[in-house]
Amino acid sequence: xxxxxxxDIALKxxxxxxxxxxxxxxxxxxxxxxxxxxxxxxKIIIESGYKPNQIARSxxxxxxxxxxxxxxxxxxxxxxKVARLIEDKAYKKGYxxxxxxxxxxxEKAKELINMFKSRKVDAYIISPVAGIEDDIKLLLNDNKPVxxxxxxxxxxxxxxxxxxxxxxxxxxxxxxxxxGKKNIALVTTDVSVQQIIERFDGYKQALTDFKLPYNxxxxxxxxxxxxxxxxxxxxxxxxKNNKIDAVLFATNYLAISGLKAVKQINKTIGKDLxxxxxxxxxxxxxxxxxxxxxxxxxxxxxxxxIKLILNQLSSKTKLANxxxxxxxxxxxxx
Amino acid sequence: xxxxxxxDIALKxxxxxxxxxxxxxxxxxxxxxxxxxxxxxxKIIIESGYKPNQIARSxxxxxxxxxxxxxxxxxxxxxxKVARLIEDKAYKKGYxxxxxxxxxxxEKAKELINMFKSRKVDAYIISPVAGIEDDIKLLLNDNKPVxxxxxxxxxxxxxxxxxxxxxxxxxxxxxxxxxGKKNIALVTTDVSVQQIIERFDGYKQALTDFKLPYNxxxxxxxxxxxxxxxxxxxxxxxxKNNKIDAVLFATNYLAISGLKAVKQINKTIGKDLxxxxxxxxxxxxxxxxxxxxxxxxxxxxxxxxIKLILNQLSSKTKLANxxxxxxxxxxxxx
DNA sequence: TTGATCTGATAAATCGTTTTATCAAAACCA
DNA sequence: TGGTTTTGATAAAACGATTTATCAGATCAA
Numbered sequence: 001x002x003x004x005x006x007x008d009i010a011l012k013x014x015x016x017x018x019x020x021x022x023x024x025x026x027x028x029x030x031x032x033x034x035x036x037x038x039x040x041x042x043k044i045i046i047e048s049g050y051k052p053n054q055i056a057r058s059x060x061x062x063x064x065x066x067x068x069x070x071x072x073x074x075x076x077x078x079x080x081k082v083a084r085l086i087e088d089k090a091y092k093k094g095y096x097x098x099x100x101x102x103x104x105x106x107e108k109a110k111e112l113i114n115m116f117k118s119r120k121v122d123a124y125i126i127s128p129v130a131g132i133e134d135d136i137k138l139l140l141n142d143n144k145p146v147x148x149x150x151x152x153x154x155x156x157x158x159x160x161x162x163x164x165x166x167x168x169x170x171x172x173x174x175x176x177x178x179x180g181k182k183n184i185a186l187v188t189t190d191v192s193v194q195q196i197i198e199r200f201d202g203y204k205q206a207l208t209d210f211k212l213p214y215n216x217x218x219x220x221x222x223x224x225x226x227x228x229x230x231x232x233x234x235x236x237x238x239x240k241n242n243k244i245d246a247v248l249f250a251t252n253y254l255a256i257s258g259l260k261a262v263k264q265i266n267k268t269i270g271k272d273l274x275x276x277x278x279x280x281x282x283x284x285x286x287x288x289x290x291x292x293x294x295x296x297x298x299x300x301x302x303x304x305x306i307k308l309i310l311n312q313l314s315s316k317t318k319l320a321n322x323x324x325x326x327x328x329x330x331x332x333x334x
Numbered sequence: 335x336x337x338x339x340x341x342d343i344a345l346k347x348x349x350x351x352x353x354x355x356x357x358x359x360x361x362x363x364x365x366x367x368x369x370x371x372x373x374x375x376x377k378i379i380i381e382s383g384y385k386p387n388q389i390a391r392s393x394x395x396x397x398x399x400x401x402x403x404x405x406x407x408x409x410x411x412x413x414x415k416v417a418r419l420i421e422d423k424a425y426k427k428g429y430x431x432x433x434x435x436x437x438x439x440x441e442k443a444k445e446l447i448n449m450f451k452s453r454k455v456d457a458y459i460i461s462p463v464a465g466i467e468d469d470i471k472l473l474l475n476d477n478k479p480v481x482x483x484x485x486x487x488x489x490x491x492x493x494x495x496x497x498x499x500x501x502x503x504x505x506x507x508x509x510x511x512x513x514g515k516k517n518i519a520l521v522t523t524d525v526s527v528q529q530i531i532e533r534f535d536g537y538k539q540a541l542t543d544f545k546l547p548y549n550x551x552x553x554x555x556x557x558x559x560x561x562x563x564x565x566x567x568x569x570x571x572x573x574k575n576n577k578i579d580a581v582l583f584a585t586n587y588l589a590i591s592g593l594k595a596v597k598q599i600n601k602t603i604g605k606d607l608x609x610x611x612x613x614x615x616x617x618x619x620x621x622x623x624x625x626x627x628x629x630x631x632x633x634x635x636x637x638x639x640i641k642l643i644l645n646q647l648s649s650k651t652k653l654a655n656x657x658x659x660x661x662x663x664x665x666x667x668x
Numbered sequence: 669t670t671g672a673t674c675t676g677a678t679a680a681a682t683c684g685t686t687t688t689a690t691c692a693a694a695a696c697c698a
Numbered sequence: 699t700g701g702t703t704t705t706g707a708t709a710a711a712a713c714g715a716t717t718t719a720t721c722a723g724a725t726c727a728a
Contacts, residue, residue: 339714
């Protein structure tokens, strides 16, 4: 059951391999192949169901029509939704996406980059972890388009698409304060990636601007990858040990654990406790009461990422790097 | 910035390309290469950071160490979670996964299979749509391992891993009946894939066995891919036009839409309306009241899929096809 | 001593494309 | 007419690995 090669087609059509190749690649006109030959070869290709071997093609041309997408965790709904949108849009332009999760491990991220590199992907979309700056610089030296998204990597000069995490966080805290809240907690993760830091900074800045004291006991940093039960018990501790009347969760999975924690202790969300989650989730629209959330414009992020990539892939000259900051918006569900 | 090739390494080490290749592939002993040469070449490889070009390797060997995973929709949490588990497990065995979504389109599914085929993936994990039977048979003829999961394809003789949808549905309906419910609705989709049909059959069989009439007005089939607002309004209609005291949602996203619908009309889940969702979701654990759900054992499914694949990849002879049915369990959260 | 086996290594074919260089014949031009 | 350009097509090199066949010299067995 060997699959057909261009050679078989050439044989059947009684022309050379070169001719077939030109026809396949739409260079027939340019290379002045006669109409009759084009027709004949095309007919044979269709009838035989011949599909060019992409591996051989990639080996020769050095590109693959594949874009590599590296995210933190494909099972997180934020990433899976963005991935799906990116996939759709890329697909329409003839590009395929292959994705993989880093789980925030520097080592795995490096391995993935190497894997993609040895597969000759044409471009990279990366939600990076700190520590892979040099690997990314290598890609850039290699003239491969690299778009960072969701979080930037200070020290790497490339394209970035992300939401305005600082402002969105600031506004969330501001809204708590305007409700009259005074003891505002932040539940975040311990990974030091830029978007998490920005969220932390937005929190602190809002407190300062509105003349509330910053109390580090109200900031809980959950280790990334920690089992959920432990996270829930950490959060219960937080509430037990402190007087808290509002809480911002810096990621949607933390908010989910947090809501479970709140359920287990005797707190009711509403008057005595306000909650905002960062990154929306179906659960928040269904929760009783509804949970407010900071919503990143997924569609717009995906669209921008793809646009930047395609621009670069189609331009022969190196384009100026762009930093696209897209506003995130607080969806108040009170 | 050309990347290094095996030729460069051979040159530097002053040996032949063949020798380097043997060393890279661990055949040095077998091919009786001297210890000294092995050491020298390995040193150069490490120092130079040489990584073999996988494309060239694939072209020559015909395989890729890549497994293709085709799901219905990667942004559905059931699939993204299974995908992530499969990815982890495959990764540990040196295989990479590339995934893509079919969106239940026959055409897109065929295209994806072709894309994977022309990339020479070593094996296929597919959550199929009806209509791609012939394409799958071609893969099998080609001696590529194919594992169907989540839903089987009658008429294709290959491996299958999935939950016992019939029994789980039957038990769900049975539990409604034991609560004393008499007007039990089913909200499902219009796609005629096996797992959906099984769920439907389980529903009907349970009604029959417990001597309840089957009323087709109580079965709502939502077109796949329909906008959520419309789904919600369909479900509201269902409740408006019928006396319903229990409802089984055949997928988690339908359950989410359904819960939103219930929220909008004046129904309260509890005494007057019981709800079970098929496939669990974070939202159900947080909902007030808690929502019961049929939980598929994701970990076990992923584990079994990978095991079947690896067995086949490592065995030279064709193994007998296996149909692994894993029990799904009803998590009662009342 | 001679033929056989082992040791250590390599040259060259191969995988299936794309692309460059080349060529013969026809058409054009002055 | 003879030189130049166009037309229509091809042969062969290249991409970067793996693998088969081959080889010279050393060792061994009888």
